[in-house]
Amino acid sequence: MVEFKLPDIGEGMTEAEILQWFVKEGDEVEQDEPVLEIQTDKVSAELTAPKAGIIDQIFFKEGETVEVEATLFTIRSSDEAPQETVSSSPKAEEKQQEEERPKNESTSIPAPTNRLKRALATPYVRQLARELNIDIDEVEGTGPIGRVLEEDLYRFKEGASETKETKPVTSQTEAATPTPVPATSGGERRIPLKGIRKTIAERMVKSVQTIPHVTHMDELEIDALRKLRHSMKEYYESKGVKITYLPFFVKAVVAALKEFEYFNASVDDETNEIVLKDYYHIGIATDTEHGLVVPVIRDADKKSIVEIAEEINELATLARKGQLRVDQMTGSTFTISNVGPVGGNLATPIINHPEVAILALHKITPRTVVKDWESVIRWMMNISLSFDHRIIDGVLAVKFTNYIIERLENPNLLFMEMR
Amino acid sequence: MVVGEVRTEVDVAVIGGGPGGYAAAIRLGQLGKSVVLIEKENVGGVCLNKGCIPSKALIHTASKFEELSRVEDMGIQLQEKATMDLGKWQERKKRIISQLTSGIQHLCNKNGVTIVEGKAYFLSDDRIGVETSGDFEVYQFENAIIATGSEPAPVPFATIDHEYILNSTSALELTEVPDSLLIVGGGYIGMELGMALAKLGSDVTVVEVAERILPATSKHLTKEVVKKAKRLGMTIQTSTYVDSMEVENEQVVVTLREGDTTKKQTFAKAIVTIGRTPRTKELGLEQIGVTMDERGFIPIDETCRTNIPHLFAIGDITAGPALAHKATKQGIVAAEVIGGLPSAVDSPFIPYAIFTDPEIAGVGMTVEEAKEEGYEVKTAHFPFQANGMALATDAQDGFVEVIVDKETHLLLGCHIVGKNASQLIGEGVLGLELGVRAEDIALTVHPHPTLTEGWTEVTQAILGKAIHILN
Numbered sequence: 001m002v003e004f005k006l007p008d009i010g011e012g013m014t015e016a017e018i019l020q021w022f023v024k025e026g027d028e029v030e031q032d033e034p035v036l037e038i039q040t041d042k043v044s045a046e047l048t049a050p051k052a053g054i055i056d057q058i059f060f061k062e063g064e065t066v067e068v069e070a071t072l073f074t075i076r077s078s079d080e081a082p083q084e085t086v087s088s089s090p091k092a093e094e095k096q097q098e099e100e101r102p103k104n105e106s107t108s109i110p111a112p113t114n115r116l117k118r119a120l121a122t123p124y125v126r127q128l129a130r131e132l133n134i135d136i137d138e139v140e141g142t143g144p145i146g147r148v149l150e151e152d153l154y155r156f157k158e159g160a161s162e163t164k165e166t167k168p169v170t171s172q173t174e175a176a177t178p179t180p181v182p183a184t185s186g187g188e189r190r191i192p193l194k195g196i197r198k199t200i201a202e203r204m205v206k207s208v209q210t211i212p213h214v215t216h217m218d219e220l221e222i223d224a225l226r227k228l229r230h231s232m233k234e235y236y237e238s239k240g241v242k243i244t245y246l247p248f249f250v251k252a253v254v255a256a257l258k259e260f261e262y263f264n265a266s267v268d269d270e271t272n273e274i275v276l277k278d279y280y281h282i283g284i285a286t287d288t289e290h291g292l293v294v295p296v297i298r299d300a301d302k303k304s305i306v307e308i309a310e311e312i313n314e315l316a317t318l319a320r321k322g323q324l325r326v327d328q329m330t331g332s333t334f335t336i337s338n339v340g341p342v343g344g345n346l347a348t349p350i351i352n353h354p355e356v357a358i359l360a361l362h363k364i365t366p367r368t369v370v371k372d373w374e375s376v377i378r379w380m381m382n383i384s385l386s387f388d389h390r391i392i393d394g395v396l397a398v399k400f401t402n403y404i405i406e407r408l409e410n411p412n413l414l415f416m417e418m419r
Numbered sequence: 420m421v422v423g424e425v426r427t428e429v430d431v432a433v434i435g436g437g438p439g440g441y442a443a444a445i446r447l448g449q450l451g452k453s454v455v456l457i458e459k460e461n462v463g464g465v466c467l468n469k470g471c472i473p474s475k476a477l478i479h480t481a482s483k484f485e486e487l488s489r490v491e492d493m494g495i496q497l498q499e500k501a502t503m504d505l506g507k508w509q510e511r512k513k514r515i516i517s518q519l520t521s522g523i524q525h526l527c528n529k530n531g532v533t534i535v536e537g538k539a540y541f542l543s544d545d546r547i548g549v550e551t552s553g554d555f556e557v558y559q560f561e562n563a564i565i566a567t568g569s570e571p572a573p574v575p576f577a578t579i580d581h582e583y584i585l586n587s588t589s590a591l592e593l594t595e596v597p598d599s600l601l602i603v604g605g606g607y608i609g610m611e612l613g614m615a616l617a618k619l620g621s622d623v624t625v626v627e628v629a630e631r632i633l634p635a636t637s638k639h640l641t642k643e644v645v646k647k648a649k650r651l652g653m654t655i656q657t658s659t660y661v662d663s664m665e666v667e668n669e670q671v672v673v674t675l676r677e678g679d680t681t682k683k684q685t686f687a688k689a690i691v692t693i694g695r696t697p698r699t700k701e702l703g704l705e706q707i708g709v710t711m712d713e714r715g716f717i718p719i720d721e722t723c724r725t726n727i728p729h730l731f732a733i734g735d736i737t738a739g740p741a742l743a744h745k746a747t748k749q750g751i752v753a754a755e756v757i758g759g760l761p762s763a764v765d766s767p768f769i770p771y772a773i774f775t776d777p778e779i780a781g782v783g784m785t786v787e788e789a790k791e792e793g794y795e796v797k798t799a800h801f802p803f804q805a806n807g808m809a810l811a812t813d814a815q816d817g818f819v820e821v822i823v824d825k826e827t828h829l830l831l832g833c834h835i836v837g838k839n840a841s842q843l844i845g846e847g848v849l850g851l852e853l854g855v856r857a858e859d860i861a862l863t864v865h866p867h868p869t870l871t872e873g874w875t876e877v878t879q880a881i882l883g884k885a886i887h888i889l890n
Contacts, residue, residue, distance in 0.1 A: 109710075109720045117792045118767070120829070120854040130761035145827045147854055 002050055003071045006038070015067045016040045017195065018060050027055045028078070035073065039195060043329075044322045053077050065194075121148040132157050158202070196290045207353035210269065212389045215348040216397045220405040222364050222379045228411050236306065246284070246338050247308040249361055251414050252407040254280050254301045257334055260400045262392055264333050266354040274391050283332030283352055284312060286319045287342075293319050294352060296332040305414075340364060340381065349386045356388035357397075359404070426557040429453045431757055432547050433564045434539045434702070437464020439734035439746030440566035441523050443754045448530030450758035455558050456532050457539045457549050463520045464568055466743040469588045472519065473512050474608075477591060478615045478774050480508055485618035485651075486813070503619050506594040541703035544727055562729045562757045565709075565717065566750060567702060569695040569735035577664035583671050583688055584664060587612065590690045596620050597687040601673060603661055605632035607773045609692035610644065614776050617651040624654040624686070626675060631657055636773065637785055643816050643836050644775045651776075664689060697736040712738075721763040723753040731757070745769050768851045772841035777817045780844035783832030783851045786822055795825040799880035801873050803837050805887040808868040814838035819873040821847075821857065823881055828857040839870055846874055857881040 006016060016038040023035050029049040037046050056074040060066050119136045121129070125148055129136040132153055139156045141148035193201060225248055236243045257264040257280055266275045280301040283294040295315035297308055318324045335352040337360040349360040362382040369378050383404070387397045407413045433444045436458030444456040461468045487501045527534055535558075537551035547563065549556045571579075571586040581589035587608050598621065602613040605627030617623040625632060625648070632648075632655055633641040648655060662674040662681060671689040674681055697715045704711065710726040711717050717725055717732040725732050731753040734746030748764055755762035770782035789796045802818045803809035817837030823830055833847035850860060861878035865871045879885040 109718050109724070109726055118765075122853050123766070126765055127761075130763055133761070145829060145854075145856070 001056065002053070002075045004035070004047070004050060004073050004075060005069050005071050006066055007047075007068070013040045013068060015065055017065045018062050018072075019044060020062055021058060023055050023058075025055055025058055029053065029055060029075070039322070043324060043326055047072070049075060051075060119148050120146055125150055125153065129153055196293065200291050203353060204350055207350050210353060211351050211356075213348070213351060213386050214389045214394065214397070215384050215386045216394065216401055217346050217382060217384045218398075218401050218405060219380050219382045221369070221409050222381045225408055225411050226364075226379050236309070241306060241310055242313055243306075243309050244312070245340075245361075245364070246312055246336075247305045248408065248411060248414070249336060249338065249359075250282050250284075250297060250300055250308050250312075251305055252404045253282065253334060253336060253359060255407055255414065255417060256400050256403040258301065259403055260396065262396065263357045263387070263400055265356050265391065266333075267356065267388065267391060277333050279333065281332045281334075283335035283355075284315070285335060285337035285352075286316055288320050288322065290322060293324065293329055294332060294335060295319050295324055295329050298331070334358070336361065346382055347384045349384060351386055351388060356391060357400075358386050360384040360386075426546065426559045427455070428559045429455045429533075430560065431455075431562045431564065431754075432457065432539075432558050432560040433566060434547070435464065435566035435568055435734070436462035436523075436534065437566060437568045437734060437746060438466045438743040439568075439750040440464065440564065441527065441750075442747045443564050443566065443733065443750030444532040445526055445530045446751050446754035447757065448527070448532045450754065450760075452754075452758060454532045455560075456527060456534045457547070457558075458534065458536060459538045461516075461520055462523045462527070462534060463516070465570075465588075467519050467523075468516055469591055471743055472515060473591045474587075474611060474615075475774060476512050476515055477508070478611060480511075481615035481618035482776065489813075503596055505596055505619070509592070509594055512591070539702065541707050544707045544730065562731065564723075564750065564753050564757075565699075565702070565704070565725075565730065565732045565736060566734050566746065567698040567736055568746075569697050569741050571691070572694040572696040574691050574693065576661050577689075577691060579691065580666065583666045583669065585688060585690045587690065587692050593688075598622060599686045599688075600624070601626065601671060601684070601686040601689040603664075603689060603691045604693040605629070605655065605657070606635065606692060606694065607633060607775070609690070610648070610775045611773065612690055612692065613653060614644075614648060614651060617648070617653050618776075622652065624656065624684070626656045626659040626661060628660060629657065633773065633775075633779070636779060637834070640779050640781070640820075640834055640836050643777050644779065647776050647816065695735065695741055699736050721765055722756040723749050723764065724756070740769060740771060742769060742771065766852065768848055770844050770848050772844065774841065777814075777837050778840035779834070779836050780840040781832065781834035782844055782848045783830070784822060785832060785834075789822055789824075789831045794831060796822050796831065797825045797828075797881060798822050799877050799885075801877035801880060801885065801888060803870065803873065805876070806868075806870060806872055808870055808872070809837070811868065812838070814870060819843070819877040821877050821881060823857050828881060830855050830857065830860070835873075837870065837873075843870055843873070846871065 019037040019039050021036045023029055029035060029052065031050070031052045032048045034046040035049050035055070037044060053075040056076045058073045059071055066072065119139065120141060121136060126136060128150060129139070134153055134156055136148055139148050139152050142152050143149045225245065229243060229245060229248070233243050261276050262274070264277050264280060268275055279299060282297045282300045284297065285292060285294050295318070297303070297311055300308060303311070315324070315328060318328070332352065332355065334355055335358045337349050337358060339347065340361050340363045343363050345362055347360045347362070349358045351358045360383065362384070364379055364381045366377050367380040368375050369380060371378070383401065385397055385401050430452040431447050431454050433440045433447070433454060433456045436456050440456060440458070441462055444454045447454045456462070466472060484501060484503055487497065490497070524534065535549050535551065535556065537549040537556070540548045540550070542548050542557065546557055546559050549558065571588065577584050579586050579589070590612050596616060596619045600613070600616055600621045600623045602609045602623060602625040605625045609625060610632055613623045613625050627634070631638060631641065632645065645655065656675065656677060659675050659677045662676050664671060664673045671686045672683065673686065673689065674683050699711055699715045699717060708727060709717060709730060716738050717736050719725055719732050719737050723731045723733050723737070733749035733753050735741040737749065739745060752762045752764050768782050770780060772778065772780040784792065786796055786798060798820060800818050800820050804815045809815045814837060817835070817840065820834045821830065822832040830850050833844070833850070835843050837843070857878040860874050861882055863875070865875045876885045876887055880888060880890060883890045
């Protein structure tokens, strides 16, 4: 009999949701045959049978959230007898054990904590800490002279659940049940903030809380690039590659990043240092059914426009299927959000922390513009660049944007600068 | 049906109806638990029946009586010399006690607490027997709270006969003021009772083994009390031992020894107040395996749990000061923990109050303790002589003292000597619990004219800007 426990499949995951079982109890499986599909807050993955045999017991239902190291199923050899246990899940047994603490069992007594020097906090906050099951001495207080405030506890709690908290197993179906609302109200639905959505929420809050955002906006003429793209499109389509504007944008951004190194950077808040990077991994914000994910084109400076085009297509497909690996969606040094195809004129994008800038590209439209004192119609596009004003000043941001605009208005420059 | 003992099942048995036990029982009732509160004497415990409350009634009366000798300079003329009828006072004392105990009974009743009068004994770790008048009842419980309190410590050198040689309990039963009185033990109980009876006209001698009275309190806080005791004509003999104590011819004859010299003295009565001892014997605690230390105290954690997880201990039978407010807090915490709430006794800020004249009260660290904890301290004093209300109401003796962290001005401790020290300290307790700094108090407007202005002044003094004293 082999117990299959939920493995840690990357980046400190603590729990995962069971999306689908491909087998049921009693099914025969081959080694490496997919048994179930799980979804963490970052990725989804198929887990396969560690050996050939018969699925003996399945402990969790689809939709349930389980923590790392929890036994998901057991598998027995074809000649082994089935396990004769009651089909209760391990969590139920644990709970029972907890309740039936043997009465007369003497325990050692931890010393009371009413010592003279202690974390600074009001009695209310102390009580709240107990209710949240937090050791108040571990919380860094942000109040006057290090006082632990109510919000410090909530922040600490959030931090803990991100990294190390061992949550009790909860059933998703239960959590998703809408809280009944009084009939008199207009009605509302409650959807648990979890998975990718939760990660997005946490990252956005972190970014906005840490980074003083400034957004610089400008417009550029796209006619030349448009012509170039059209002339190349057919040729590459025959080779199975779809050429969009995006790979050109990526290339122009990389050129600008090389010229303005402070945009390819991050801030190490702990050491108070600016970290300049000599590798160029460009994140591409991508919309999926579950929410925003950011696949990464690694070493974009070393790839041709065609290679970048191919890679974007691949990653976008994987992203929409929820099949990106962790290493395909981490480590970007600058992010591009190409919302133009969907629509919209201007935006104030939120920086993908710990990066220091993000570029949003908007819809390409024909507009009346003035050229040589004449009104003419040109294909125009707006761009919005949010940057971290801690390390980048406005003038530099304008110069950075101008550099990009120059290369997109005159794509020959990209060709000339190509290595 | 099994013939044998009939037992009543309850969620919780609380043993002892003092300020810890009854608070626990009421809180348990609020939390929907079925509770039996077992008390062998009277609900309210020592505190209410023969401690805090009756002693404060005596001290109050004594203060009033003593003030009468000093009212002339206020312009009050008395036609006759005031006299004291302690027998009459006993009636008042009983009225106060019965009003309070019936209040507690009423509250217990309304919160669904069953009070059983009798002596309790643990039969096992989930059953307790109660000897009531002529009956024996057994209760089976899920949890128990042991709150049996303390009693005067046994006296090795004398037999307490409660007629001539008294303890703190029988002292409060006096119906006449003794002409002469020996107090053995100059701790807070001895000094409170000694000063009260001195004010009522007794010739009081206090003997104390340590080199000063109130040895558990910082010396500079006790000076005013020593001064006042002398003004009341009390004799204080420190570093003095009682070698023997006998009753001869309806008088107490004692041999006192100080260094190498011994002397024989005679007193009308003697009160022995040499400390209290936890009541953890004769409860069957050893048999069921509750851990106790060599002095009979029960070790507990911050939820008041003993080494047996479903048994809790609170009050004087646990380590630390034997104070009613400590017991009450513990009782509530134990009840809430049993009720499944995340409660804990987590505060080091248990205030003390000594009802001598003047009173002494304090909370938090002393200068020495603060230094031990690694603080650099700053202290300030404000004497009540610089306070208008104190002068107007004959409360000029004493001062407010605060101890703060030198750098942050975080309040670390405060100690007050003065007429209403026990009332005034409340602000300090709250201040410490809220983690205030000297500035917080200094910037708070206190009402004039009151003694509470001492808080403003003393914290302003920390900041070098007190108005009514020189900085």
